[in-house]
């Protein structure tokens with residue numbers, strides 16, 4: 001008998017890392033993104049150009065909304081590395097999406113601090129409020145719900161990330177309010193990172 005917990009790495013978890021990217025349409029960086037990427041690459045010694053892979057992937061994702069195989073090849077060409085090296089990063093980091101996602105990507109942290117503070121119940125209530133299972137995106141592409149690992153604000157658990165903003169100390173009973181707020185006011189309805197709030 002194993003003492004290891006059974007971890008459900010189903011479709012709702014790390015969806016971006018679990019699914020192979022599709023080929024997608026032909027992809028090339030816009031001239032503005034080429035210039036941006038070259039500026040970023042110039043911050044590193046030429047032999048360490050690969051340090052900019054993540055930045056290049058963010059530019060590709062910002063341009064197209066998600067990462068495809070065509071985009072990964074364009075990143076590899078721009079960085080002058082292999083596609084396999086780009087793939088490694090896309091599969092590892094959950095912030096890279098390999099399928100079209102909603103305008104609001106609602107990420108519930110499920111790591112220890114958040115799990116102990118009731119993240120699972122938060123996910124359940126968000127799931128009801130959004131009418132989505134973890135891993136799903138609505139037809140109108142407004143919301144995607146996913147479970148992720150530590151978002152780095154463990155002292156304010158449970159934490160829900162929406163795109164690049166945090167909503168902290170989330171309670172299950174607040175889930176509907178969070179969704180209503182996002183629909184009405186977008187990111188302005190989020191509490192934001194407490195470090196930023198504390199510094200203001």
Ligand code: FES
Nearest residue numbers: 109114151153154
């Ligand atoms: S465990 Fe949830 S933010 Fe760190």
